[in-house]
Amino acid sequence: MSRGFEWFDAFREVAPEWAVVLLGLVTQLGDVWFLGLIVGVAYWGATARRDEAAAVLGAMVAGLSLITGLKHVFALPRPERVLVEAGALPAAVQPLHRATATATGYGFPSGHALMTTVVYVSLAEYLSVGTRRQRYLTAAALVTAVCLSRVGLGVHYLVDVVAGVGVGLAFLVLLWRLLDRYPTRRGTLGLGLAVGFAAIAVATSDADPDAVLLLGTSIGAFAGWQLPALARGLEAGHGPIRTSRPLAARAVAVLLAAASLAVLTSIYWPEPLLAASGVLGVAAAAFVAAPVLYHSDLENCLRRQSPSRSQ
Incomplete structure (x- = not known):
């Protein structure tokens, strides 16, 4: 060509x-x-x-x-x-x-x-x-x-x-x-597609190192987005998890992602590439979840303080 x-x-x-x-x-x-x-x-x-x-x-x-x-x-x-x-x-x-x-x-x-x-x-x-x-x-x-x-x-x-x-x-x-x-x-779909494309890239590239690292990163980012949503749902009284299909789906997604990252970072620790993929996934999960959780905590704090300010 x-x-x-x-x-x-x-x-x-x-x-x-x-x-x-x-x-x-x-x-x-x-x-x-x-x-x-x-x-x-x-x-x-x-x-x-x-x-x-x-x-x-x-x-x-x-x-x-x-x-x-x-x-x-x-x-x-x-x-x-x-x-x-x-x-x-x-x-x-x-x-x-x-x-x-x-x-x-x-x-x-x-x-x-x-x-x-x-x-x-x-x-x-x-x-x-x-x-x-x-x-x-x-x-x-x-x-x-x-x-x-x-x-x-x-x-x-x-x-x-x-x-x-x-x-x-x-x-x-x-x-x-x-x-x-x-x-x-939108967040769930965008980050979920990232996991799917990463898995396809691993298959089509014969487990190219970049594709393997992207797989761990995308799994972690997806889990990091689901975790605050799960926490907010439980806090808002939409649970318990076993009676709510949306919360159950988020809980399963978080557990599967956490299990995947645990496998990559612990069982396969002798394999540097897989371990690095797991570490990147954990970092991505923290990066995605942190601002959502912080903003939610800040809103709750302001909500609790508002009655005292009005007195």
Whole structure:
């Protein structure tokens, strides 16, 4: 399968050496660490719309699993060209070049293109900053900038980023249809889909390390979302668990997730990858549950104090 790269030589002839550093910095807008940071901040800060923020978090994790599986299904290499050789740069910026402007692994479709599409368009849909049109224009500009940086650096063909954006948009359309059908369960559906996509990625990638780590993370995040909901239901008098189907389902989900993570972190501790997957799952559960539980405790505290203030 030829994906073409004819125009790259002409671009490399006119591009200055410092362009590789600039493009490398731009491409960080689509790196997992940066996307995870902004989605995490949005989740912790979204006290009034946390269910939608949890759905965005689930979409991000599901997107990571989706791109992991697709790369292994197609198994197409990256271009064998670079914009600037590291040795041609000053020694002071060579570490920055290696950290920001290089890539390994399979190239089709582009993970940066798919993930920026999933995350930035999801945030544009669910955030309340500015107008909807402004949010979508910003998302489109960020996705375009990251895609151009990947092609400009020589780590992807143009068709790779186009396919990444296309798959990301198709994924979002299907996801939003499901979320809009069950608007009160967006967090559960988003994080539940993340578990399903992670399991598929493990199967299609022949247990690639990234897929295994994503499986543990998604299981933990799903359990972390269910635990506060279970606690709130019991506190509101919707129990006992054995007489309430929704609470029973949440309890089973939490127990299954906890058992899975316990197996990964204890029984398989001699296997570093499985142990790391379990540890990431526990961390994800704590990350997802903590702000919900804190906000619930704060509301209860304020509710108890309100009568005394009125006297």
